[in-house]
Amino acid sequence: MITIEGLWAGYGGIDILRGMDLHVEEAGITCIVGPNGAGKSTVLKAMSGILKPRRGRITVGGVDITGRPPEAILREGVVQVPQRHGLFSRLTVRQNVLMGAYVIRRRRKHIEARYDELATLFPPLAERPDVAAGALSGGQRRMVEFARAMMLEPRVVLLDEPTLGLDPRSLAVIRESTLAMNRGGATVLMVEQNVRFGLSLAHEATVMSAGTVALAGTAEEIGSHPALMDLFFGAATTSSGTLSRPRTD
Ligand SMILES: Nc1ncnc2c1ncn2[C@@H]1O[C@H](COP(=O)(O)OP(=O)(O)OP(=O)(O)O)[C@@H](O)[C@H]1O
Numbered sequence: 001m002i003t004i005e006g007l008w009a010g011y012g013g014i015d016i017l018r019g020m021d022l023h024v025e026e027a028g029i030t031c032i033v034g035p036n037g038a039g040k041s042t043v044l045k046a047m048s049g050i051l052k053p054r055r056g057r058i059t060v061g062g063v064d065i066t067g068r069p070p071e072a073i074l075r076e077g078v079v080q081v082p083q084r085h086g087l088f089s090r091l092t093v094r095q096n097v098l099m100g101a102y103v104i105r106r107r108r109k110h111i112e113a114r115y116d117e118l119a120t121l122f123p124p125l126a127e128r129p130d131v132a133a134g135a136l137s138g139g140q141r142r143m144v145e146f147a148r149a150m151m152l153e154p155r156v157v158l159l160d161e162p163t164l165g166l167d168p169r170s171l172a173v174i175r176e177s178t179l180a181m182n183r184g185g186a187t188v189l190m191v192e193q194n195v196r197f198g199l200s201l202a203h204e205a206t207v208m209s210a211g212t213v214a215l216a217g218t219a220e221e222i223g224s225h226p227a228l229m230d231l232f233f234g235a236a237t238t239s240s241g242t243l244s245r246p247r248t249d
Contacts, residue, residue: 001026001187002047002156007056009046015054016042018211024156024204026061029178029188031198031219034208035232040191041083043208044158047189048080049073060156074103077155083164086145089134093124093144096133100151114151121180122147139170146177150184157181159190163197175201195232199223207231 002024010016016039024030032040045051047058049070058066065073087096097118101111119125122143124136133144142162149157162174171194178201182188192198198219199205205222207215214231215222222228 001061002189003057003059004043004047005057007043007046007053007058009042009051009053009056011051016211017046017053017056020056020208020211021213022206022216024187024189026187027182027185028203029182029190029201030204030206031202032189032191032206032208033193033195033198033222034214038208039211040208041160042211044080044160044189044191047073048078048158071103074152077152078158079149079152079154079156080158081145081149081160081162083160086148087133087141090132092130092132093136094129096144097125097148097151100148103152111151114153118147118150118184121150121184122177137170138166139173142166142170142174143177146181150181150186154186157186157188159188159192161191161193163192163194171197195228 002022004020004022007017007020008015020039020043022043032043034040042051046053049065049068049072052067056066057064060076060078063076065076065078094115097115098111101114115125124140124143125147128136133141136144159178162178163171166174178188178190190198190202199222202219205217205219206213207222207228209231215225215227217225
């Protein structure tokens with residue numbers, strides 16, 4: 001579904017991604033983990049068009065989206081849920097979610113039907129439609145952000161650290177909401193700081209280190225890989241190999 005090949009990208013002349021490769025299966029949940037500064041969020045920025053890659057290729061469903069503007073990538077069905085501050089706190093839950101639809105400019109009837117559909121997946125839409133988003137808990141706000149992204153009926157949802165800043169009780173909410181998006185038809189690519197959480201939810205996983213792929217495989221394989229801890233605590237080199245080429249030192 002998504003293929004990234006030899007991607008180079010960065011900021012102000014400094015390369016952060018250095019030959020990044022990634023393959024994301026259609027209809028699955030794929031998680032990118034890795035130490036701080038590895039370039040995880042930069043991959044999502046390159047995919048959503050916020051950042052123009054210097055080299056390499058990104059395709060979604062066979063369509064080349066490399067370096068295209070964000071609106072064009074959105075039209076290909078790729079929607080990013082930002083890391084934080086995604087909602088207008090004075091607007092209601094309903095207003096925030098409906099706002100997600102303005103780019104598609106479909107008939108009002110269709111938009112309202114879509115809201116009702118999403119209200120069965122994301123409880124605050126049904127239970128607290130007229131409450132200001134600013135009055136919701138962190139976990140509830142996340143659900144509203146997810147629902148807003150789903151208004152566009154995306155093929156791909158990019159989630160940037162969905163658990164960031166949330167207390168442990170909210171993790172179950174994020175888990176349910178991510179599964180709901182996936183059940184709703186979206187291929188999910190998520191970047192997650194909480195490795196245990198990310199791997200428990202994902203089917204496939206990639207561990208990044210210094211702008212490239214250190215390990216890739218099923219979430220289960222990655223979770224039990226002997227090099228995982230080294231990659232987080234700095235003992236591994238940046239090119240320590242994929243699962244088919246494990247470290248031997
Ligand atoms: N807008 C920017 N301008 C300049 N440098 C940036 C910018 N955004 C990120 N960086 C730098 O790029 C590097 C990778 O950042 P990125 O956010 O992709 O890492 P990450 O793996 O997602 O890290 P974290 O887990 O800490 O969020 C970091 O060194 C960061 O300081």
